[in-house]
Structure formats: C-alpha cells, structure tokens
Amino acid sequence: MVMNKKSVAVVMGGYSDEYVVSLKSGQLIYDSLDRNLYDVYKVVVLKDEWYFLGENDKKYEINRGDFSVTLDNGETLKFDVCFNIIHGTPGENGILQAYWDAIGQKYTGCNFYQSALTFNKKDTLAVLSKYGIPSAKSIYLRKGEDINVDEIVSELNLPLFVKPNQSGSSLGITKVKEKSELIAATEIAFKEDHEILIESFLDGMEVSVGVIDFKGETIVLGITEIVPTNEFFDYEAKYEGASEEITPARIDEETTKRVEEIAKRAYNSLGMSGFSRSEYILMNGIPYMLEMNTNPGFSPASILPQQARHYGISIMDLCGNEVEKALNK
Incomplete structure (x- = not known):
C-alpha cells in the first residue's frame, strides 16, 4: 500500500475550438493513470469558468490564487501535479505555464517559453533553421x-x-x-x-513524429505516415478520421534514421520536455518541418497513443512518467 498518494489534476478544456478534443484526451489520461500511486481528479479550464469536477460531475470553482478547490466539507484540495492536456490556448501557448510558475504549481510538459515558442510556427522554424532543420520557403x-x-x-x-x-x-x-x-x-x-x-507547397509524404523524454532519454515513439483523403491533413482528417494513418510509415531504413535524428535534434534544440508531435513532409528523403505540437491530441484515436502502443509503452507508463518528472522538478 502506497502511503500518501500524490494528487494529480488532469487539466483539460481550453479557450479554442480544440477544447472538444482536449476533453477526450483528458479522459484517456484520467482513465490511464495508476490509482495505486495517484489520486486523480478532473479540472476543466474554459474561457468563462475554471472548475473541478467532483462526484456526480458536480462543479466546484477553482480558486485562481493557488489553483485549489474548496470542497463541500470546507476542506481545501490542492494538487501535487497538474497534468496539462489542453490543446491550443491557454495550455499550449505558455499562458497557463507562466501562471502555474508564478503560484508555484507543478505541471507536466514543457515550460512557458517552449510552449509559447512552439505555438508560433514562424518563430519555431526560424530558431530550428539555425540547427540545420529545413522547412518550406x-x-x-x-x-x-x-x-x-x-x-x-x-x-x-x-x-x-x-x-x-x-x-x-x-x-x-x-x-x-x-x-x-x-x-x-x-x-x-x-x-x-x-x-x-x-x-x-512541399510535394511529398507527410509524416507525424512522436518524441518524448522517457526515463531520462529522448526517444522517438514512432513515425506515422498520413494519407489524407482530403487535400491535406485538416481538422476533419485529424479528428473525424478522414485520413489513413500508417504506423510505422512506409519509408526505408535510411530515411527512418534521418527523420528520427532530425526529430530528436528539434526536440533537444528547443529544450523540450514531455509529449511532442512534429509534422514533416519528406521530399527526396529529406524531412522538411511544418510544425511542432507540445500538447498533441491524446484521445484513443490520436497519433501519439497509437505510436506508444506500437513502440510498446503502455499509456499508463507514458502518463506516469510525465507525472513523476513533474514531481521531481
């Protein structure tokens, strides 16, 4: 029996249209975290309200002074770690990270600077070009x-x-x-x-590459080939299944090594931490970067969980690793 389980808030939602996807991602993480190690809670952050979901989905307002919640019995619940799985603003662009830093709240994923930088496509590509990572004109x-x-x-x-x-x-x-x-x-x-x-326009195969730091090592979880039935990998293709995703991508060993090397270099050059998924177009065997996502979709249909299954890391271990890193920050 683990004495003194750590409390983890899975923080989901967000201020953009992506909140719908974030709620699905949050649900998978909520379901997957090991209850022998953690007490797991749900917190939803929306533009109009931040709330804790109690029993029977009862809403309790989050106190923004210290990200705590006051329960019916008058007790205050504080979280040892916030598992941030908000896609888009304010969880993927540095806003929540800076707020959590200011109040001393531990959280998963990369810090506010990496989040803000990678949310800005132009600045990300400009920084990475200095590390020899090509992108479109x-x-x-x-x-x-x-x-x-x-x-x-x-x-x-x-x-x-x-x-x-x-x-x-x-x-x-x-x-x-x-x-x-x-x-x-x-x-x-x-x-x-x-x-x-x-x-x-880069005319080539699109691949999506999951990179994480797992037990102290930067690893490529997988390279997934995106075969869109639409003109390109748009919202519908990403979330409504209008694309075929093939893991691992149908590329030769040499190209695989090159993609892995560049994806790891991008991750390490930006000083990343936590989940990431970067998109590349392969032309003549060379990966051209499109963008980097620091809080990629994590619903059961999303690419990162698919890659983890293929790699052989359980979702429980993947999520637990994030919590442990946050606790040790």
Whole structure:
C-alpha cells in the first residue's frame, strides 16, 4: 500500500475550438493513470469558468490564487501535479505555464517559453533553421499589411498554403491552387490569428513524429505516415478520421534514421520536455518541418497513443512518467 498518494489534476478544456478534443484526451489520461500511486481528479479550464469536477460531475470553482478547490466539507484540495492536456490556448501557448510558475504549481510538459515558442510556427522554424532543420520557403504577413498577390505567387509558386501563425488543429488553413483564391484564403487565416504564413507547397509524404523524454532519454515513439483523403491533413482528417494513418510509415531504413535524428535534434534544440508531435513532409528523403505540437491530441484515436502502443509503452507508463518528472522538478 502506497502511503500518501500524490494528487494529480488532469487539466483539460481550453479557450479554442480544440477544447472538444482536449476533453477526450483528458479522459484517456484520467482513465490511464495508476490509482495505486495517484489520486486523480478532473479540472476543466474554459474561457468563462475554471472548475473541478467532483462526484456526480458536480462543479466546484477553482480558486485562481493557488489553483485549489474548496470542497463541500470546507476542506481545501490542492494538487501535487497538474497534468496539462489542453490543446491550443491557454495550455499550449505558455499562458497557463507562466501562471502555474508564478503560484508555484507543478505541471507536466514543457515550460512557458517552449510552449509559447512552439505555438508560433514562424518563430519555431526560424530558431530550428539555425540547427540545420529545413522547412518550406515562406512569406509572413501581419493583418492590415498590403498583399501583393503577383509577388507572392512568383516567389512561392502555386499551389501554396496559407496558415494562421498560431492556431492548432489545422483550423484556418487553405491550399491555394489559383492566384484568384489567395486573398480569400488570407481572410480565412486572419480569422484565426493576426499573423499568417504563406508557404510553398512541399510535394511529398507527410509524416507525424512522436518524441518524448522517457526515463531520462529522448526517444522517438514512432513515425506515422498520413494519407489524407482530403487535400491535406485538416481538422476533419485529424479528428473525424478522414485520413489513413500508417504506423510505422512506409519509408526505408535510411530515411527512418534521418527523420528520427532530425526529430530528436528539434526536440533537444528547443529544450523540450514531455509529449511532442512534429509534422514533416519528406521530399527526396529529406524531412522538411511544418510544425511542432507540445500538447498533441491524446484521445484513443490520436497519433501519439497509437505510436506508444506500437513502440510498446503502455499509456499508463507514458502518463506516469510525465507525472513523476513533474514531481521531481
């Protein structure tokens, strides 16, 4: 019998449209953590309310001064660790991490700087280029700037991708095939963010690479090939099954080694910790990075749990490893 079990709050939800996915991810983690070691609780963070879910799904407000909760019997419950599984803001872009740092609350995953950096696609790729990690040719625009369509098309060629700089789940991304579609595509992206990226089209296999630090070592959990039935790996493909995911990807040993080496280098160069999933396009055997997710989807259908199963790490061990690292911070 373990004396003095640690209390773990699985913190899910978020302020963006991705909260629906986060609740599924949170449920898997809640179900998977070892009850012999931990008392596990659910906390939901939404724009309008932060609450603890008690018995019979009764809601108790979270005290934002110290992230505690006052129960019916007047007792205060504080958490030894927050297991952060919010996708998008405020859990994947550094906001919650900075708040938890300020109040002295331990949490899983990377710290606020890594979260903020990796949530910004442009800055991530700029930093990683210094470590020799290639990415697509791109142009960066802020809301209100003039958009010179001819100049953009002559520099990047068609087709091209227009993406919000800071949005997860492929929301606001458009593949532009005709010059006439470019302005409308920028308007869609600007709905998600005031900064956007216009990227040249990389014609190759898309792979999603799970990297974690497990028991003190950076490991590649798996390389999953994404075969979208849609034009690209969009929200529908990611979460509604409109893509085929093949683990391991159908690539030769040499390419596999190259992808693993680059994915690990990216993870270590950014000083990452915890779960991560980065997306690459393989062209002529070279992985070009698209983005890095520090709180990737973790529902049973998501790529990271699939990779863990394939690698041979149980979800219980994967999640327990995160909690133990947070406790030892």
